[in-house]
Amino acid sequence: MERSAMVALLLFTLLAVLVSNGYASGAPPSGSVTIAGFTYNGDGCPPGSTEGDVSSDGQALTVMFSKYTASTDMGVAGRRRSCSVSVKLAYPPGFIYHLGSVTVRGYGLLAEGVTGTVQSSYYVAGVPGTAKAKRVIKGPFDDDFEFTDGFESIASSECSSVRNLNIKTEVRVDPGNTSKNGLMTIDSADLRLTEVFSIVWTAC
Structure with missing residues (x-):
């Protein structure tokens, strides 16, 4: 030859x-992306109430909350709940990633004039920049919800090192000038407020 x-x-x-x-x-190859570390804290995620999972193809990170509720019945402080999650992803060298979108599933009960908000943001430890996504639901509303939103900007990891992915979620209920009630909480079907983040990979 x-x-x-x-x-x-x-x-x-x-x-x-x-x-x-x-x-x-x-x-990365299927099955090569795993969660090597997972910690969380915040008034929206008491101990034992939050868990994470990454899909076998490494394309989706799911964070599930079982005690995440913001409500007008819980005083002014109870109208807002938040949770900060730190995830250490293990994956082969030679790749960088960012989060492309977030799909949120939960339940809302909002009287007319009451507004519910779900906001997600993330950054990679040691790397400048924070990306945000937000969805607002206006009352009257009484139903499970599921929606997908892209992040307003891109916050990418570095090729030279593997750093923690830090995600902050926030759920708010705003009655405005009314005395009416509202809440944003876990899905009535699976008893979880769930966020699924799409992971976009790039070889470097």
């Missing part, structure tokens, strides 16, 4: 291996 033909064959074989492993598409 001529040298040029052999080189071409080797390059083709290498490309085939990269494609089969997912590297050509800029994403």
